[in-house]
Amino acid sequence: MEKKIRVRFAPSPTGGLHLGGVRTALYNYLFARQHQGDFILRIEDTDQSRYIPGAEDYIYETLKWCGLEPDESPLKSGPFGPYRQSERKKIYREYAEKLVQAGRAYYAFDTTEELENMRSKYRTPENPSPQYDYRSRENMRNALSLSAGETGRLMAANTPHVIRIKIPEKETVHLQDMIRGDVSFDTSLLDDKVLLKADGMPTYHLAVVVDDHLMQITHAFRGEEWLPSAPVHVLIWRYLFGEDQMPRWAHFPLILKPDGNGKLSKRDGARLGIPIFAMDWKDPATGETITGFRENGFLPQAFVNMLAVLGWNDGTEQELYSIQELIAKFSIERVHKAGAKFNYEKAKWFNHEWIKKLTVAELFPYVKKAFEEKSLPVSDDQQLLAVIGLVRDRCSLITDFYTQGKFLFETPKQWDLNAIQPKWNEQKKAFFRDYIVQSGSLAEWRADNLETAFKELAAEKNIKAGELQLPLRIMLVGEKTGPPVFEISASLGRGETIKRIQNLLDALGVP
RNA sequence: GCCGCGUUGGUCAAGGGGUUAAGACGCAUCCCUUUCACGGAUGAAUCACGGGUUCGAUUCCCGUACGCGGUACCA
Numbered sequence: 293m294e295k296k297i298r299v300r301f302a303p304s305p306t307g308g309l310h311l312g313g314v315r316t317a318l319y320n321y322l323f324a325r326q327h328q329g330d331f332i333l334r335i336e337d338t339d340q341s342r343y344i345p346g347a348e349d350y351i352y353e354t355l356k357w358c359g360l361e362p363d364e365s366p367l368k369s370g371p372f373g374p375y376r377q378s379e380r381k382k383i384y385r386e387y388a389e390k391l392v393q394a395g396r397a398y399y400a401f402d403t404t405e406e407l408e409n410m411r412s413k414y415r416t417p418e419n420p421s422p423q424y425d426y427r428s429r430e431n432m433r434n435a436l437s438l439s440a441g442e443t444g445r446l447m448a449a450n451t452p453h454v455i456r457i458k459i460p461e462k463e464t465v466h467l468q469d470m471i472r473g474d475v476s477f478d479t480s481l482l483d484d485k486v487l488l489k490a491d492g493m494p495t496y497h498l499a500v501v502v503d504d505h506l507m508q509i510t511h512a513f514r515g516e517e518w519l520p521s522a523p524v525h526v527l528i529w530r531y532l533f534g535e536d537q538m539p540r541w542a543h544f545p546l547i548l549k550p551d552g553n554g555k556l557s558k559r560d561g562a563r564l565g566i567p568i569f570a571m572d573w574k575d576p577a578t579g580e581t582i583t584g585f586r587e588n589g590f591l592p593q594a595f596v597n598m599l600a601v602l603g604w605n606d607g608t609e610q611e612l613y614s615i616q617e618l619i620a621k622f623s624i625e626r627v628h629k630a631g632a633k634f635n636y637e638k639a640k641w642f643n644h645e646w647i648k649k650l651t652v653a654e655l656f657p658y659v660k661k662a663f664e665e666k667s668l669p670v671s672d673d674q675q676l677l678a679v680i681g682l683v684r685d686r687c688s689l690i691t692d693f694y695t696q697g698k699f700l701f702e703t704p705k706q707w708d709l710n711a712i713q714p715k716w717n718e719q720k721k722a723f724f725r726d727y728i729v730q731s732g733s734l735a736e737w738r739a740d741n742l743e744t745a746f747k748e749l750a751a752e753k754n755i756k757a758g759e760l761q762l763p764l765r766i767m768l769v770g771e772k773t774g775p776p777v778f779e780i781s782a783s784l785g786r787g788e789t790i791k792r793i794q795n796l797l798d799a800l801g802v803p
Numbered sequence: 804g805c806c807g808c809g810u811u812g813g814u815c816a817a818g819g820g821g822u823u824a825a826g827a828c829g830c831a832u833c834c835c836u837u838u839c840a841c842g843g844a845u846g847a848a849u850c851a852c853g854g855g856u857u858c859g860a861u862u863c864c865c866g867u868a869c870g871c872g873g874u875a876c877c878a
Contacts, residue, residue, distance in 0.1 A: 302878095303878090304877080304878050306877085306878075336878065338877090338878080339876095339877055339878065341877085342877065342878080400876095402876095404876080407875090407876085416804085417804070418804045418805080419804060419805075420804060420805090420874090421804085421805085421874050421875095423874075452876095454876055456876095472808070472809095475807075475808080476807095477806075477807075478806080481805070481806055481807095481874095482806090482874095483874075485875095486875080486876045488876085489876040490876055491876080493876085495875090495876070495877085495878085496877075496878050500878095515872095516807095516808070516809095516871085516872065517871095517872055517873070517878090518872095518873090518878090519807060519808065519872075519873080520806070520807055520808090520872070520873035520874070521873075521874095522807095523807095543808085545808090545809080545871095546871070546872070548870095548871075550814080553870060553871070554870090554871070554872095555871075555872080601815080601816090601827095602815070603815090605815090605816065605817075607817070607818090608817085608826095609817080609825075609826050609827080610826095611815095611826085611827060611828095628809095628816090629808075629809060629810095630808085630809050630810065630870095630871090631808095631809075631870090631871065631872090632814090632815065632816090633814060633815080634814090634815095635814050635815065635828065635829085637814085637828060637829060638814070638815065638827080638828045638829080639828095640828095641827080641828055641829090642828095644841090648841090683840095684841095685840075685841045685842085686839075686840040686841060687840095696840090711838090756837080757837080758837035759837080761837065761838075762837080762838065765838060765839095766838095769838095771838090771839090772838050772839065773838065773839035773840075774838075774839065774840085775838095775839090775840085776836085776838090777838075
């Protein structure tokens with residue numbers, strides 16, 4: 293029987309989740325669902341100095357918003373818990389010691405200063421970052437260079453120490469990446485990475501291997517920034533559990549900043565005025581808020597869709613996918629090798645498409661919330677439903693519903709007078725006075741009736757209807773934009789329409 | 804510096820020894836609309852460079868350039 297597919301998303305709770313992080317979660321999720329496997333959320337909080345309050349909750353909320361709920365997580369325990377690495381601390385020491393016993397790792401007592409001394413001593417323009425490796429380790433204070441007695445004495449005295457992996461001198465480590473194929477590394481270029489830190493916490497390198505093994509992870513997918521340290525992980529697998537037990541790897545391409553080059557960072561969001569985090573993230577240290585896609589008016593379906601195709605496609609022309617379609621069609625092998633620049637305009641296009649795709653009823657809760665956030669609570673749900681239908685095609689973001697539809701719920705406070713004054717005259721004033729009366733007696737207040745009445749009256753008075761429509765629009769909405777003017781008038785209702793016409797007539801000083 | 808990974812229009816990208824090198828976003832023009840959008844049509848714009856291999860390379864190989872990532876007791 294085949295082993296059950298198990299994948300994990302393993303973020304560090306150090307801040308908001310940006311596009312790349314969510315996409316990694318998404319690809320893991322899609323792969324798990326496609327194979328009826330498990331999707332695990334593991335919190336990698338081994339660096340206590342980088343602990344950020346709220347970051348972990350942010351991860352849960354983001355996954356929830358995106359619909360990527362894990363099968364096992366710190367919140368939803370399973371048979372392989374705990375799922376927070378800080379709570380697994382004691383597990384790692386045991387494995388680190390095993391490596392020491394096997395001669396594949398060793399104790400090292402170097403202080404931060406000693407390490408810095410070594411680096412500055414060997415640092416040259418050609419070698420700006422000297423490594424702790426097979427050459428230099430003999431000159432450092434560790435169990436390999438010290439006598440057994442001295443090491444024993446230091447250990448007995450509880451001297452602060454780390455455990456480092458002993459990287460073999462001349463080997464080639466191969467890795468089969470599901471996206472990149474065979475990737476190989478020369479071990480003589482690798483350094484003796486710290487596995488267990490002085491505070492007893494593991495580094496990522498040890499923790500990822502131990503936990504992937506213990507949690508029976510079958511496929512380990514992560515960002516490309518991990519590729520250079522992958523050979524270290526392969527070696528740890530080999531020494532601890534056997535390479536045949538190792539999960540299959542895939543390293544996802546990075547998401548790059550829209551302009552220039554480099555990995556997308558939170559700075560770019562502020563700099564370019566675009567969201568890069570899934571949801572608003574308030575930095576507890578600075579109090580600064582970095583805006584998110586959700587608050588910018590993105591639908592989760594669109595956000596997920598956009599992310600899925602940023603670095604993957606199924607080879608057809610299809611661009612719009614529901615999560616179900618993604619589960620059916622996604623494949624790791626078709627994920628790109630090269631990084632992709634993020635394009636906010638295209639992201640908005642996806643959202644626009646999803647706004648058109650959803651029903652008015654499905655849109656309703658999002659739009660209602662958007663109005664509430666703008667301090668314009670809507671009491672009449674029916675009316676809001678009607679507005680959604682009226683303006684949806686011209687909205688790219690949920691927040692656009694407010695700008696496009698607010699006219700219905702608030703009387704214009706000011707008018708774009710420049711649009712009408714130049715051509716305004718007595719004749720037109722008279723037209724609107726009469727139109728108030730005429731339309732007021734209409735049997736049915738419907739857009740088509742209004743338009744007919746309006747045009748008939750214009751013809752009667754010998755004025756081009758087109759020249760009167762703009763003034764009417766300004767009266768009703770205040771500005772030159774918006775849905776067809778008679779549609780607006782229809783949803784506004786009789787009383788409000790007349791009131792608004794009268795308002796502007798008054799403002800223009802009609803006797 | 805060294806190591807790794809990349810490189811098809813401005814961006815996302817399909818393709819993969821012989822093609823008019825798809826499609827989408829954006830842009831431009833036109834149509835629709837007497838508003839602004841939506842929508843529709845059309846258009847401009849691409850295989851990083853140099854060597855091979857081959858009857859033929861965007862596609863395969865090797866270099867070079869460029870970009871990114873890594874080079875921490877961070878993940």
